[in-house]
Amino acid sequence: MDKHAPNKVNRFVGLCILRRHTGLFTTFTLRNMVDQVCVQIEYELYSPSIVSIQLLKLERRLDDNLLYLMDAPHSHCTIPFDMVPEPYSRNDPVPVNRERVRLNPPPWMCKWHLHGYQGIDLEHLYSYLSDKDVAKAIEFSKAYKRYDLLDQYLNRVPVPDADYAFKDIFIQHQELLQHQQQQQQSSKNPK
Amino acid sequence: LGAALRIQAAVPATGCCVCRNWISTTPRLDYIQRRTRLRVVDNSELGRRAMEAGKPPRVMHVYGKKLKAATGDMVMVAILGQKRRGFIVGARRPEGPLRPQFDSNNLVLLNDEGQPLGNRILAPVPSFLRANRNPKLDYTKLLAIATKFV
Numbered sequence: 001m002d003k004h005a006p007n008k009v010n011r012f013v014g015l016c017i018l019r020r021h022t023g024l025f026t027t028f029t030l031r032n033m034v035d036q037v038c039v040q041i042e043y044e045l046y047s048p049s050i051v052s053i054q055l056l057k058l059e060r061r062l063d064d065n066l067l068y069l070m071d072a073p074h075s076h077c078t079i080p081f082d083m084v085p086e087p088y089s090r091n092d093p094v095p096v097n098r099e100r101v102r103l104n105p106p107p108w109m110c111k112w113h114l115h116g117y118q119g120i121d122l123e124h125l126y127s128y129l130s131d132k133d134v135a136k137a138i139e140f141s142k143a144y145k146r147y148d149l150l151d152q153y154l155n156r157v158p159v160p161d162a163d164y165a166f167k168d169i170f171i172q173h174q175e176l177l178q179h180q181q182q183q184q185q186s187s188k189n190p191k
Numbered sequence: 192l193g194a195a196l197r198i199q200a201a202v203p204a205t206g207c208c209v210c211r212n213w214i215s216t217t218p219r220l221d222y223i224q225r226r227t228r229l230r231v232v233d234n235s236e237l238g239r240r241a242m243e244a245g246k247p248p249r250v251m252h253v254y255g256k257k258l259k260a261a262t263g264d265m266v267m268v269a270i271l272g273q274k275r276r277g278f279i280v281g282a283r284r285p286e287g288p289l290r291p292q293f294d295s296n297n298l299v300l301l302n303d304e305g306q307p308l309g310n311r312i313l314a315p316v317p318s319f320l321r322a323n324r325n326p327k328l329d330y331t332k333l334l335a336i337a338t339k340f341v
Contacts, residue, residue: 010318014340027288037314038294039341049289
């Protein structure tokens with residue numbers, strides 16, 4: 001509802017790239033290309049200014065938000081204003097669009113490689129980055145493993161097994177420690 | 192940062208985001224202020240030449256006793272060696288709910304009387320500008336040459 005528009009209603013069509021907040025101020029952001037210019041508008045879901053929300057296509061993507069489309073070719077977020085709504089059934093699961101987007105060459109608005117996006121063509125993304133950045137990105141993608149308890153449990157050697165294996169080498173291990181101590185002492189003595 | 196701006200900082204959260212601070216947490220620097228380069232979106236001759244030459248206008252001064260300009264503000268720009276007034280019709284910085292945000296900072300060139308130099312605006316113009324709230328400038332004629340409102 002737009003008090004300035006001729007019909008008092010302003011219609012916008014776009015791809016939902018982001019949903020934020022909860023409760024009364026839940027917002028969603030639509031992105032579209034209008035006259036070769038990309039526009040993003042954030043709408044409050046429960047705002048009385050919104051007359052209606054019409055779903056044109058029901059779809060999920062691989063990520064929570066599609067902010068990386070700001071650095072992607074405009075074809076990915078171009079939705080025609082006269083798009084015919086596609087029918088969907090409430091009982092069916094939401095279809096997942098497994099599209100992987102190829103970003104434009106850098107500079108980017110954000111370090112997209114450091115946020116764990118699955119919807120970006122990672123091989124293509126890493127081709128723009130230096131080896132150091134790629135290593136950082138890969139390290140980041142594994143950073144959650146610190147909290148992955150099941151992973152730690154499965155990869156951990158059970159204590160009885162570890163003891164059993166260690167028993168065999170216990171004597172040699174002690175000798176090694178003694179040897180190391182002697183090395184340290186002999187390096188200190190000349191001083 | 193306000194809540195509206197936080198997502199625009201370089202920390203969009205995804206499911207597996209971990210609280211390690213090697214992501215830069217500076218906000219996106221998207222203010223329009225002096226030295227900012229803008230994109231001319233009208234069909235004026237001067238604007239077209241400047242954009243084609245790869246010399247976009249740079250803000251020299253923001254009218255209205257403030258340092259930062261946003262959509263609906265008048266600015267003075269340096270364009271191809273000339274000083275011109277301009278009106279900002281679109282900004283990268285998010286304005287808030289129901290207000291559009293653009294991928295570029297869009298400018299319409301004005302003459303000294305505040306009339307637009309071109310006769311058509313090629314980019315969509317935010318609808319809230321129709322309230323005509325700038326005390327320094329009556330930009331009704333500018334809205335008249337706009338092709339599309341968003």
